Each structure stands twice: as C-alpha cells, then as structure tokens.
Amino acid sequence: MSHHPLSHHHVIIIGSGPAGLTAAIYTARANLAPLVIEGEPSSTSDQPGGQLMLTTEVENFPGFPTGIMGPELMLQCRDQAARFGTEFLTAKVTAVDFSERPFKVWVRDELYTADAIIVSTGAQSLMLGLENESRLLGHGVSTCATCDGFFFRGQEIAVVGGGDSAIEEATFLTKFATKVLLLVRRDELRASKIMQQRALNNPKIEIVWNTVVDDLLGTDKLEGAVVRNLATGAVTTLPVTGLFVAIGHRPNTDLFKGVLQMEDNGYLVTQPGSTYTNVEGVFACGDVQDHTYRQAVTAAGSGCMAAIDTERWLEAAHG
Numbered sequence: 142m143s144h145h146p147l148s149h150h151h152v153i154i155i156g157s158g159p160a161g162l163t164a165a166i167y168t169a170r171a172n173l174a175p176l177v178i179e180g181e182p183s184s185t186s187d188q189p190g191g192q193l194m195l196t197t198e199v200e201n202f203p204g205f206p207t208g209i210m211g212p213e214l215m216l217q218c219r220d221q222a223a224r225f226g227t228e229f230l231t232a233k234v235t236a237v238d239f240s241e242r243p244f245k246v247w248v249r250d251e252l253y254t255a256d257a258i259i260v261s262t263g264a265q266s267l268m269l270g271l272e273n274e275s276r277l278l279g280h281g282v283s284t285c286a287t288c289d290g291f292f293f294r295g296q297e298i299a300v301v302g303g304g305d306s307a308i309e310e311a312t313f314l315t316k317f318a319t320k321v322l323l324l325v326r327r328d329e330l331r332a333s334k335i336m337q338q339r340a341l342n343n344p345k346i347e348i349v350w351n352t353v354v355d356d357l358l359g360t361d362k363l364e365g366a367v368v369r370n371l372a373t374g375a376v377t378t379l380p381v382t383g384l385f386v387a388i389g390h391r392p393n394t395d396l397f398k399g400v401l402q403m404e405d406n407g408y409l410v411t412q413p414g415s416t417y418t419n420v421e422g423v424f425a426c427g428d429v430q431d432h433t434y435r436q437a438v439t440a441a442g443s444g445c446m447a448a449i450d451t452e453r454w455l456e457a458a459h460g
C-alpha cells in the first residue's frame with residue numbers, strides 16, 4: 142500500500158450517530174483502524190453524534206434502566222470507539238468519488254482515501270423554523286413520539302402536520318396524553334385514507350384545520366403555542382405542554398446524488414437484509430437508509446451489520 146497517500150484508511154465512516162459509532166466500534170475491534178468523519182458542531186442538522194444530540198433523556202436504549210441523556214450516550218459510544226483505535230475528524234465531507242477504488246472523500250481540498258466506505262449520515266426532521274423551536278427541543282418540543290410520548294402522561298399536547306407520520310404520532314400519543322390537537326395547515330389531510338379514518342375515529346384526537354404555529358412560549362420548557370387560523374386570521378394561544386413536529390424527514394444524502402442509488406425521497410437503497418449499496422465496497426446504515434424504524438437501537442444494529450459486511454468484503458481480497 143506504499144502508493145497510498147498518508148490519509149489512506151481501510152475504512153472511512155461518514156457520520157457519527159449511533160449507526161456510525163457502532164460501525165466504528167466493530168471495525169476498530171476488527172483491527173481496521175477506521176476514520177470517522179463526524180460532522181461539524183456548528184450545524185443543527187449534521188452535528189457530531191447525530192439526532193441524539195438534540196434530545197434530552199433516552200429511556201428506551203437497552204442497558205440504561207434509569208435512562209441516559211442523548212448527548213451522554215453518544216459521548217460514551219464515541220469513547221468506546223476511540224478506545225479501540227478509531228480516528229476522528231471533526232469536519233463535514235464536501236465531496237466524494239466512489240467511481241473507482243480506492244474511494245475518494247474530500248473535506249474541502251483535503252483528500253482522504255479508503256478501501257471501503259460506510260455511509261451513516263443520518264436524517265433530519267424537518268422543523269417549523271420558529272425562533273424558540275430549537276431552544277425548546279427536548280423541553281416540550283419533540284420530533285419523535287416513540288421517544289418522548291411517555292413524558293407527556295396526563296397532559297394536553299399538539300402535533301403539527303397532516304401526513305401519515307403526524308397521524309401515526311398523534312395516535313400513539315393518545316396512549317399518554319389526555320388530548321392531542323392535530324394542527325393541520327390546510328383544510329384537508331395529506332395522509333392515506335385509512336390513517337385519516339384512524340384520526341377521525343379517535344375521540345382523543347381533535348383536528349384543528351387551517352392552522353399554523355406562529356410562536357412557542359416558555360423559557361425552560363414549553364408552556365403554550367401561539368397559533369393562527371389561516372382562514373379567519375384569528376390568533377390564539379393553546380396551553381399545550383408538548384408539541385410534536387411531524388412534517389416529514391429528510392435524509393442527509395445530497396453528497397451522494399448521482400453516486401449512490403436512492404429512492405425518490407432521497408433515502409439510500411440497500412440490498413434487503415444487508416447494508417450493501419449499489420456500489421461494491423460502499424455500505425450504508427442507520428437512518429440514511431431507514432425511513433421506517435428510525436430508532437437509536439435499530440441504527441446501532443445496522444451499524445454493526447455494516448461493519449461486519451465491510452470486514453467480510455475486505456477479507457474477500459478486496460482490501
């Protein structure tokens with residue numbers, strides 16, 4: 142390998158959420174000395190550690206019976222990966238060339254090469270873009286009912302959105318909340334008929350039509366939402382203690398357009414039951430290729446799969 146530049150690695154992992162860090166732990170323990178390009182802290186969408194950095198308490202990750210803070214969990218995973226020789230680069234990948242091996246990855250004008258690539262760039266929840274929204278995220282504002290619904294037992298909360306996700310979240314949240322207001326910006330739902338019926342039939346869900354959120358109230362935790370009726374112009378304050386933003390997700394795949402096969406919605410395509418992408422030697426794991434489960438533990442599980450797929454592929458004389 143003497144022809145390789147100094148920045149050559151067996152494996153480069155792009156992204157450092159639960160999927161990327163689990164892939165790092167496994168490939169590091171397989172003596173592959175992975176380089177993780179972990180993202181940049183300034184950004185709200187592709188920060189090191191991924192979406193868990195935007196959450197507070199995680200109660201559903203096995204092994205933490207009393208819960209663990211999302212950022213703390215990611216820090217521990219990072220330490221665990223580092224312990225076995227993972228190298229970290231705190232930066233954002235700006236371009237890739239996977240057309241020949243070794244694969245090329247650029248961070249601005251610095252070139253890194255690798256025999257195999259694991260893509261774990263994750264996804265991001267679309268947000269409303271309100272000033273107080275990011276500050277109150279994890280403090281009443283959430284993008285994940287499965288994760289946070291439990292914290293809203295006996296409370297009155299709202300869900301924003303009119304698609305299948307919004308109705309799925311609202312329905313799930315009725316297990317905990319006394320009442321769920323579904324804030325829909327038009328006078329009809331985008332969701333499938335069967336999901337619409339589910340919402341309409343649920344006595345705990347109240348659909349509030351033609352309504353957008355203008356502002357969120359509260360300093361340390363959410364105390365209310367200022368909403369506006371687009372038909373009448375009327376502005377009211379809803380005394381909700383929880384607000385779930387369910388207006389869709391976007392996978393972080395801009396880098397891979399025209400490079401890796403993706404679905405119409407931008408999620409990477411992996412061969413069923415594996416982490417193989419359409420490019421041999423490039424593997425994908427975590428939310429970037431999963432719009433169904435989107436859980437830390439499933440992301441970690443697929444990160445493990447990617448590491449094993451990578452190791453076996455390299456072993457089969459591609460390294």
Ligand code: NDP
Pocket residue numbers: 268269301302303304305306307309325326327330331332333353387388389390
């Ligand atoms: P969608 O894009 O389908 O729906 C987004 C919803 O959010 C729409 O009602 C949209 O309103 C609304 N919205 C978007 N931006 C704003 C905003 N700024 N303010 C207020 N409302 C806004 O996303 P989903 O995540 O719901 O679904 C994504 C895909 O996943 C779909 O194909 C869906 O069918 C699928 N899915 C299926 C499920 C199931 O079958 N169980 C569960 C979850 C998802 P508008 O309609 O006005 O654009």
